[in-house]
Structures are given as C-alpha cells and as structure tokens.
Amino acid sequence: MSDEHPTGGVGPAEGLTRSLLEAGALTGDWSAAWAAVPRGAFLPDLMWPYDMDTGASRPVDRRADPADWERQAYANVPVTIQWDDGQHAGPGPGRVATSSASMPSVVARMLADLDVFAGARVLEIGTGTGWNAALLAARLGEGHVVTVEVDPAVAAAAREALDRAGLSPEAVCGDGRDGWPAGAPYDRVIVTAGVRQVPSAWREQTRPGGLILAPWGTHYSPEDALVRLTVSGDGSASGPFLRPLEFMKLRSQRLDWGRFGRHVDRYPGDADRSATTVGLPDLGGRGRFQAATFVLGLCVPDCAHVLNAGGDESTAWFFDMSGTRSWASVVFRPQETDATVHQSGPRRLWDEVSAALDWWRGQGSPPVESFGLTVTSRGAHRPWLGTPSRPVPSFAT
Template structure:
C-alpha cells in the first residue's frame, strides 16, 4: 500500500516552492490562487525521475518506499520524467529517452504568465502530460474553457484521472496534437508544452485573430528551443518575438531520427574537400547551452542537423543536410590544444561554409542575443525568422 506523506511536511514543501516562485517573479499573483488549489504532487506517479540540472543526471524517487524523499523531489524546482521510451521502459533505473514529464514549476508558471489569459478565455493546450498544466488552467478559467490534447493514450488516461480527483474536468483529448482540436475552435490562446520544429497550420487556423500561440520552437540544428509568443493576424499569419531559451521534449511527430543520416558518409573522408578553419568549439557555442550562437546558427542554416563526437584528444563536429535525397555532409576536427581545425566537406551543399558564414554574420551584428530575434509563420506554413523587426528577415546561408 502506498504511504502518504505527513500533511504538515507536504504543506511545508509546497509552501517553500510557492514562496520561491513568487519571490523570483516566476509565479505572478494572478496565478497564485490556482497554484495553491492544484498541487503538483497530485499529478505525479509513485515512481518518478527528477532531473539534476547541475549534473544532467536522473534518479528514481518512489513514494512507496521513501515518501519523504519523493515529497521533497516533486516540490523541487526541477523537471521530473514520468515516462521513458514511449512507455516501453520498465524498472526503476532511468530509461534511454525521456518521453513524458512534469516541467520545472518555474517554466510552467512563466509560460502561463506569458499566455496572458483573461476571464472566459478559451485555451487549447498541446501536450497534456501529467495534466498539471491543464489543471492550473481549469482552476483559473473553468473546465469549459480548456481543451488539452495528448498523443499517448496511457498518459491521457492518467492525466484525466488525476484531474478528476481534484474535481477538475477540462476536455482531455487523446490524439495528434499537431492537428489541434477543431471541434472546439476558435481559441483565444494556444499553449504548447512540447518542442516544435514546424508550427502546424492547424494551430494558426484554430486561433482567432488577435489570439496568442505560446510554444517552444527551434530548429533541428540543435535541441535548444526558445519560447516564442505569436499573435495571429487577420490574414491567418502569426508573428512575435522569442522570449527566452528553454528545452522541451519534442513533439513526437517532429523528433529527429538520426538513422536518416546513416548513408551520408561512406569511406571517411573519401573524396571530401579538405580545408582548415581558425573557428573554435567555443566560437560555435559547443561548450555552453543557450548562451552561444547555436540557436541563431539554426535560423541561418536551414535543414541542417549537427552533432558533436567528443574524444580524449579531439572532438569532431558533424553537419548533415536534411534535404530529401541529399547526402551532403561536413566535419570539423578540433584537436586539444592545437589550431587550426581540419574541415572536410562533401556534396552539393558546403555545410561548413554555410555555418561559418552565418557565424560571421552574427558576429558582425554584435552577437545579438536570442531576445533580439522573432518568428513569422505564414498561412502556407512558411517560417521566417527575423532580427529586431519582422521586416528584417534573418538571411539563409543555404547554398
């Protein structure tokens, strides 16, 4: 039988989290009543895996064997994995790929503030997950105003049950979030709790003119996302700024399958052209997350994925063309304590030339931060990133 933590302990842990979020500004006072009424712990399973932000590791906490440890973990300001490997994982050890989670409370509350809801606003949520976010929305706006879509049936059933235990009954739909939910459209607000690489047209179509779409968006160049807040126009387009960096599990239909690059490189380096570069790993932002140019490089070099293979004496950065039918690739070998680095490029696209050109463009403009950029999405699905203003598009260095 599951042991329940002492009520006083629960209130203390939750109160500490609430005070911390209020003091930091992550939780705004207009959301505090809903936050008090809808505790995070009510949506988390007995066995879960909090993520240590400093070490990048996950550990198991189990309410059945150590309720106090579990209580501390679920009210800490950390993300918690609740499902691994699309539900195919078993046991208490972490799985291979996290596929459902409870986001950091500070991320949840800041995104809700960015949503700028108002009384009776109709909200579509993409990615129900544990159901906590939908619960907060329902407590603030009322059940009839909230529709949430979850692709995984097991996850959707669990979220619906957790919501019902608190007396909350938003509409929980099991389906492809990329299709939205047209039956209840139009919506005043759309909030997305999964990283996306292409905003589906359905989300724009189902949002009323003047409505907002808040979503973690990025490119396949890296896992880094940025929260974008788009305002939908009368013509069906949507445009708005990037607010801040963050990272979410990717929408299942938009995950990057690295197996697609299995035939890009045959005999290495083969007949690839060889050059040198004075650019360093640090210049590319590979030694830090969210603080370097990686997000911007993804904007300027479309349809390009990259990965770093680190060794004892050297690191190799690989670049792959994602264009259908293309096998263009590039590699840059950085040797510890030595310069220049060795570049190999193969195929019609000179991917390293594109990346280095984009890096130079960014530097020439004073290395603007993520908050200087924004995104416009046209009704036909075209995505146009921009710098400072929508009429200043970011250049594409694709050859």
C-alpha cells in the first residue's frame, strides 16, 4: 500500500515513521521491518484510540470515516481493540480496556531495547493485534518468532492479520505465564503485559546470557517500569529498570480490588488516629509516572494503594495484601497543613510508607532508572539501587 497522498504529500504511515526516526525512538536497523509491516494492517475496523490530553477513548470506525480511521491508526497513541475481556458490545467504550495496540513510540523503543541479532529466537508474551510479532518476523524471519496470546478471539484476529501480511510466526493461544516450552530455548523474551512477578517459565526457557524485557511493577500502583533482565546460568536473572511506562496487566496477575472489601468494616472504627506533615505531592500526588510512587511500592511489599482524589478532599488508602487485613488512610485537605491519618491492624502501613519515603529522600530521591531487579533461581524478587549489592530495604512491620 502506497503512503503517498493524491496531493503528493506524505501520508500518515510515512509521517509516523519519519517522526519516530527523528525522535530517536525508531532505530535504523528496524526501519526496513517497520516499512514492510504497517500498523494499520493489524487494527480492526472499529477501534478506540486514546486521547492523551483528555484521558478518554473514543470509537473510530473505518466503515463510517476511513480518513479519520487512517489518521488514528498512524497516530502515536495507544488504541484499544477489546473491552471487558470481550464481554463489551456496542460502539462506545467499555468499562475496562483489556487488549490494545501500544503507542508506536513504545513499540519502537522496546524493540530497540530487545537488542536482537541475526538468528535470534524470540518469544513474545501478549500477541494483541499481532503487529509486534509481525515486526519481529519481518526482521528475524518467521521461523524465529513465537507469540502467545491468552484471549482466543484476540489470538484469532491476530492470526488473520498475520496471514494477510504474508507472515507466519508460530502464534499460540495460551497463558503467557507458561511461556511456550516447545520452542525453547529463546535468546530473547519480550513481554507486552504488565507483570508483578516474573514467571519461572520465562527464565527457564531463556538461554544463559539471554534477555527478558518486561513491564514490571508492584501492586502499590498500576504503573510499571521496563526492566531488562539478563538470565544467568544458575537460572537467576538481573538487570536495570530502563524507564517508566504502563501496560495492561497479565490476566493471571491482575489485582482484585474486591479482596479488600472486608478490610474496613466501619470507618474509621477503632483505628488509631494521628497526623502527618507529608503532603499529597510527596507521595506522587495525582501525577503519572512519579518516582516516589514506584519506589514506595518497592519498599512497602504486599501493599495496595489507591487515591480517591477530590477538589476539597483527597484520601490515600493503603491495604495489606498478606492476610492481616491491615489498612491505613490519609486525608488531605488543601487548606490544612497536617493530613489526618488512620491506621488499623498489626501492620502500621502508613508508618511503613512514611519510613520508605524518608529513606528514598535520604538517598537523594533517585529516579526509577537508578533501580534494578534481581529474580533469584528460586523466584524471589529483590529490587536494588545502583547495583545488586545494594538491595532496597523493606519497611514491612
């Protein structure tokens, strides 16, 4: 398909490629694959591009407005292709986006971070539209790529798109946490879903010296950081966080917020009350991809956190996930210097968060990129600062 418009101008596909090259997101060694595999060939007629300014998704239907559809297909924005695990019907957005095409700039940067080479075997976790698998197959050869998708409908649509593109990487419908042992060992594993634990199967199916590239985070926040782990001969894997980002979570590792329904029978009940001078901005506030939010998740294990933001009052909640039913809340009011703290249960969750915040500040408030992660051969996850010899402390009481 030509990307030249009738007026002689550059079309959306070529414009996207040029902008990513100029920004340094797309590297020259991926240019040929990128040109051979246009993003639009992998998107459905009805899709929901995400507006980065408003934070909302809207339906765009190629059959109703092909020009708008093409613009959105080649815009540098994420595009939802499924809502509510396929239970959604109708053109409007659903409740929860459950499959998408990632931002092209994110796709390009992750492929560059994967550091592939001729002959490399790659396992992709999360086929989605099939576009990423197609790019890998166009670069490495379809016999070198295996992609796994958990949702049968999404997997079937991706296979059809790959067939139309004339590419046949091995496309498996299955749970990505199990990898695909039949194709192992792999030189590279690339994960396009957020994870809270690196499954042992991924390490076991990767050659020593191979890489696992995955969006990793804690249940403290829905946000992730891209980690690049190098697998060792003893089965462990270790490496740095490269930058913040956010992906839909691996289905087997989603956080069920319903599990905290019995933590707070009455509010505040018999919870201990105190005050703090810590402000909402100190915790990361309402902003996205704040280092404080990510680091607090590293330092306060088994803690889920949510912010109920309002104009006159915002409440930060903290829930213990380890079974004690401990909880804490901090109420912030713009006109008050001190925030009101309530804590209940054997874990003093706010004390843990406050101590972790003090530790991070004491280290000079390092950014996400200063941290890394080691996954031991037994599966333990150990975050570190600067080097694996400097483990991040845990403030769990």
